[in-house]
Amino acid sequence: MKNPIAERIVDFLKNYPPFNSLNYQELSHIASEVKVLYLEKGKILFQIGEACHDSFYIVASGAIGLSVTSDAEETIIDKCDEGDILGLRPFFAKNNYLMTAKAREESIVYAIPIHIFQPYVLSNPDVMNFLLESFASNTRNPYDKEHRGKLISENIIYKEQQADIQYFQSIQYSKEPITASPEAIVRDIAQMMTDKLIGSVIITKDDFPIGIVTDKDLRSKIATGHFEITTTAAKIMTSPVVTVPEDLSLAEAQVYMLKYNVDYLCVTEDGSDKSPVRGIISENDLVVAQANNPGVLIKEVKRAQSAKDLKRIREKLSELIETSVTKDIPLSHIMNISGEINTAIIRRAIDLAILEMGSPPARFAWLSIGSQGRKEQLLLTDQDSFLVFEDVSQDKYRDVKDYFLRLARRTTSTLEKVGYFLSPDGFVSSNMIWCKSLTDWIKQYNNWINTPGESSEAINTIFFDYEIAFGETSIEEAITEIIFKNVKGNKLFFDYLGNDALKKPPPLGFFRQFLVEEEGENKDLFDIKTRALTPLIDAGRLLVLHQNIKGINNTYMRFKQLAIVDPRHSELFLNCAEAFLTLSEFRTVEGLKNDNSGQFINLEELSKTDKVKLKNCFIPIKEIQELIKSRFKLTYFS
Amino acid sequence: MLDWLKINKDYPQFWKDYLGKFENKSRRFVAFSTETTGLDPEKDVLLSIGAVAIENNTIVVKDSFEALIFQEKFTPEVALKTGVLKGIPDEKHSESEAIEAFINYLGNAILVGHRIHFDIAMINSALERQHCGKLKNEALDIEVMFKKWKQIPEEKQYSLDELSASFKISKSERHTASGDAFIISLLFQRLKQRLGL
Numbered sequence: 148m149k150n151p152i153a154e155r156i157v158d159f160l161k162n163y164p165p166f167n168s169l170n171y172q173e174l175s176h177i178a179s180e181v182k183v184l185y186l187e188k189g190k191i192l193f194q195i196g197e198a199c200h201d202s203f204y205i206v207a208s209g210a211i212g213l214s215v216t217s218d219a220e221e222t223i224i225d226k227c228d229e230g231d232i233l234g235l236r237p238f239f240a241k242n243n244y245l246m247t248a249k250a251r252e253e254s255i256v257y258a259i260p261i262h263i264f265q266p267y268v269l270s271n272p273d274v275m276n277f278l279l280e281s282f283a284s285n286t287r288n289p290y291d292k293e294h295r296g297k298l299i300s301e302n303i304i305y306k307e308q309q310a311d312i313q314y315f316q317s318i319q320y321s322k323e324p325i326t327a328s329p330e331a332i333v334r335d336i337a338q339m340m341t342d343k344l345i346g347s348v349i350i351t352k353d354d355f356p357i358g359i360v361t362d363k364d365l366r367s368k369i370a371t372g373h374f375e376i377t378t379t380a381a382k383i384m385t386s387p388v389v390t391v392p393e394d395l396s397l398a399e400a401q402v403y404m405l406k407y408n409v410d411y412l413c414v415t416e417d418g419s420d421k422s423p424v425r426g427i428i429s430e431n432d433l434v435v436a437q438a439n440n441p442g443v444l445i446k447e448v449k450r451a452q453s454a455k456d457l458k459r460i461r462e463k464l465s466e467l468i469e470t471s472v473t474k475d476i477p478l479s480h481i482m483n484i485s486g487e488i489n490t491a492i493i494r495r496a497i498d499l500a501i502l503e504m505g506s507p508p509a510r511f512a513w514l515s516i517g518s519q520g521r522k523e524q525l526l527l528t529d530q531d532s533f534l535v536f537e538d539v540s541q542d543k544y545r546d547v548k549d550y551f552l553r554l555a556r557r558t559t560s561t562l563e564k565v566g567y568f569l570s571p572d573g574f575v576s577s578n579m580i581w582c583k584s585l586t587d588w589i590k591q592y593n594n595w596i597n598t599p600g601e602s603s604e605a606i607n608t609i610f611f612d613y614e615i616a617f618g619e620t621s622i623e624e625a626i627t628e629i630i631f632k633n634v635k636g637n638k639l640f641f642d643y644l645g646n647d648a649l650k651k652p653p654p655l656g657f658f659r660q661f662l663v664e665e666e667g668e669n670k671d672l673f674d675i676k677t678r679a680l681t682p683l684i685d686a687g688r689l690l691v692l693h694q695n696i697k698g699i700n701n702t703y704m705r706f707k708q709l710a711i712v713d714p715r716h717s718e719l720f721l722n723c724a725e726a727f728l729t730l731s732e733f734r735t736v737e738g739l740k741n742d743n744s745g746q747f748i749n750l751e752e753l754s755k756t757d758k759v760k761l762k763n764c765f766i767p768i769k770e771i772q773e774l775i776k777s778r779f780k781l782t783y784f785s
Numbered sequence: 786m787l788d789w790l791k792i793n794k795d796y797p798q799f800w801k802d803y804l805g806k807f808e809n810k811s812r813r814f815v816a817f818s819t820e821t822t823g824l825d826p827e828k829d830v831l832l833s834i835g836a837v838a839i840e841n842n843t844i845v846v847k848d849s850f851e852a853l854i855f856q857e858k859f860t861p862e863v864a865l866k867t868g869v870l871k872g873i874p875d876e877k878h879s880e881s882e883a884i885e886a887f888i889n890y891l892g893n894a895i896l897v898g899h900r901i902h903f904d905i906a907m908i909n910s911a912l913e914r915q916h917c918g919k920l921k922n923e924a925l926d927i928e929v930m931f932k933k934w935k936q937i938p939e940e941k942q943y944s945l946d947e948l949s950a951s952f953k954i955s956k957s958e959r960h961t962a963s964g965d966a967f968i969i970s971l972l973f974q975r976l977k978q979r980l981g982l
Contacts, residue, residue: 151963152837152849183844185974208953255971258843751951 153178156257159207163230165277166205173267182258183207186250192234194247199237202258206231209254210740213246223470226251235278237261238268251473252740253752320414324427326351329358329381333369336360336380346429347411350384354423356413358384363410385409392418393425400428441467441484448491453499454564457492461527461565464488468525469739478728478735479703486522486614486701490515492565493532493558493616500557507554508547511536512618513576514626520612521684521700523731526738526745530559530567531609534576535622538584551582574609585622589629596633599643608647611688612700627697634692641693645779648685649772654678654765661750661762672747675734679764683727686771693778702727719770726764733761799885800917806893807921814839814925815894816973817850818965819904826906830854831880834887834908835962837970838894842977844970850890851963852883884911896924897973899945899965927969930976948972 156178160166166174182202186192192211193200204211206227213225213233224246227233236244238261268274326349327336336348340362347361360380368374368383389407391400393414403412414426444460444467451457464485471481497513517531518524534555539547555576559569569575576582583591595610611630615623634640654673656662662678663671687705694712699705706724710717738745750758775781796804817836823829831854838848855877878886887908898904901924909919928943931951945965949955954971 150846150849151835151851151961152967153846155964155967156846179847181846183846183971183974185842185971185978187978253975749953752953 150175150179153181156181156183159257160205163205163232165232165271165274168271168273168277169267177259177263177267180260180263184256184258186211186254186256188250188252190250192248192250192256193244195245196243198243200234200258201237201262202260203232203234203237203264204248204256204258206233207255207257209256210251211248211254211256212251213248215246223473232278238265238278320426320428320432321345322426324349324413324424326356326424327360327380328352329379329384331380333360333365333374333378333380333383334376337365337369337376340365346431347427348380349388349413349424349427350380350386351424356388356390356415356420356424358386359388359411359413360384361411387420388413390415390418390420391428395428397433400433404430404433441488444488445491448488448495451495451499454496454561457495457561458565460488461492465527465739468735472732472735472739478732482522482525482701482703482731485525486519489519489522489524490614490616493519493530493562496558496561496565497554497617499561500554503557504550504554507536508543508550509536509539510619510622511551512620512622513558513616514613514623515616516574516613517570517609519616520609520614521702522614523684523702525731525735526743527566528744529570530562531570531574532559532576532616533574533581533588533610533613535583535585535588535626537619537622538586544584548579548582548584552577552579555582572607574607585625588626592626592629593633596630596637596640599640608644608685608688611692612684614700630692631695631697635695641689641779642781644685644689644692645775645781648682648689648775649781651682651685652678654768655762659762661758663750664747669747671750673750674746675730675737675748676744676746679730679768680727680734682768682772683723683730686723686768686775687727689775716774719767719774722767723771726767729760729764733757796917797885797915799888800912800915803888803892804918804921809893811893811895812840813892813894814897814973815850815891816897816966816970817904818898818962818969819907820960820962821907824903826903826910829907831883831907831911833962834883835964835966836887836890837963837966839897839970839973842974844967844974849963849966850887852886853877854880854883880911881915884908884915888912888917891922894922896920896922897927897969898924899927899948899969899972901926925973927972927976930980931972934976934979945969 153175157171157174160174160178161169161171166177169177184192184204186209192204195215206229208229211227211231211233212223213227214223227248233248234244236242268278325339325343325345327339329350329352331350340346340348347359349356350358350360358381360383364383364385369376374383389403389409389411390413391403393416395403395412395414400412404410410430412428413420413424414428416422416425444463447460448457451460468481468485471484472478493513493515501507512535513532514520514535515530515532518528519531532555534551536547536551559575559577563569574581592610595607613623613626652662652674654662661673663673683706684702687702687709690709690713691699691705694709696705696708696712699708703724706720706727710720710724713720733748734745736745737748748761753761815836815838817834819831819835820833821829821831833853834850836850838845840848896905905920905924912919927948931937931943931948932939932941943951945968949968949972952972952975954968
């Protein structure tokens, strides 16, 4: 009989591997046996140690996190989104699940019975291969993005790399170590190590490890001539070998290596040297396992050769941010780290442009402005920047400007490929208005500050949040100086900025209800950026300029500093700082969930407590706006 | 007592079977929706019934039901409104066949619908034409559940589109009874958990 609901499921399945290798009839049969599961956020689909289910799963909507547990700490190793399959273990193994699958957001999952699907696996090599690869690599879709064309084993390392920033994670190591007997000739061992590109060989007797021969032993004992190259392994091996149990965490492995001063650990079945060898952990494995910490990411940025490399690192950064947010690491820390890595990416993009174009004809500075200038850019939002080059003689000016415009164009296009779309208002260095000499910039700032609103271009407040990304710091200092010299006691300027800060649409209506977008594609969504974050950012900027506080560009830090400088209102400023973090977190979570800028929040999805939390953030916004009104006596003018 | 027995005797066999299924309480929910010629249960008739079962808060695709009903009373306006075409008669069933199949499928399950009283009224008038009694199943309405969860006053109304939008459920294949039944089942899964039923 016809089953229209099954047809609907077929329409979904046919878009994703391995189902796209099957024909309509086969899919209809599978779809008619599907069960549709609904998981609330945080609900567990299956758990480590649980007996295998009779179905495997495909995510229809939402996201399921896969995690393993090591040292009582849960570590997310993968995230399955729409179309990803998971829970394949029952196809290949009879033992229990080795991972926990937990809904990271509200999700719908289709359960496909194994016994229904099995015949198609056996009769269809494409399906079989896909499942095998998915299962082997832990990644749900081996044809995904960067993994394309790589070997399975490489995939494993890649996936493990992105695992986590923290130490308590398991290490990926060689599960098939090369072994040799104590009677083996050293020359043969050295040859084997060279052929297999490995740094050590475990010497075993009756399967038990009795020693290890490493590069170091060959260097210090053979190359020095202390032993003949024809001697046996038993003579030169380091013995006993340090043995450790399986499922060792990164932290433990490091401790063992330091304690015994060795570069290799031998993994055995029960952790003693009286049990069979199970693998070998090298120092390099530890480095690989840590590859996702921020320092390593920055190093990787510095080595990146193309926009593609940078894009991959930026994706890792997003994962780092996401894990950090879910681990409740303070947002101000995350912002700092992410700001540094973002800056490193911009710097590298400029580097790459210079490498191609040859060295610049004059000294210059590349300044990030807007959210990146404030180091508040967690999500991939737009890029804003400007470029200042030192004054050059009139006859050279055109060539110099031309060089920097081309440099800027290359750089911004690299960054675009990484995922930072161009500023919709054209605030980028590649725009000829925003790429000019220091003298021109000084004129520009003078105009903005001394005759606000008069010139055709209004003040662009984001030009007051800048951070040097590349080049001469003295140029940045010159600009800071010119700004603070001009704004001091400049009533007209503060009036203008103050009014601008108050002009933002309010977050709440008369009845304390949220004001949501009334039309357009974001209808009924709450614009957290314009209605809540921007007012705080504007207020912070205005007040630090007024208080003559230099060099602090981050909104959170600005309010913290204001609380120190202006103790009368310190409580309000601290509340603003906190509110800013809370609001940023809402936005970040929303942005990560929907893979966008997070500007619009769906209130329907918030719990009651979250709504209250959000509303509480609006209290300091209102108060700080009142403060601005009275401090700059704006009621008389506006 | 005897009267009741007498009436019972006149019922068609499938209805007697149906009545016999209510000894035990069911753990099976059936989300269903109907397509009709209009909104008057007295005058209008069924064009289709779509349904899908939910057990252990899992939608069981295999346990679904659809019947397109061949109707004489059919106008182009209805076709435009519902998207149900008069279509090929041999894919369709007579009302008596359809209603019997539906009752057999339904059993003692708990009914779930959107503005379910109307759907039940439509089924009941079809049953009456087959000389049967009225549906005995318990019934839950997702619109009522939604308002209860959100603590929204009774009088406010939410269309199926509005409900699915608020849960970000895509509305493809709307305006078939089965498509609606599936969306109702998805909404029911969520609301059931939210309300802790």
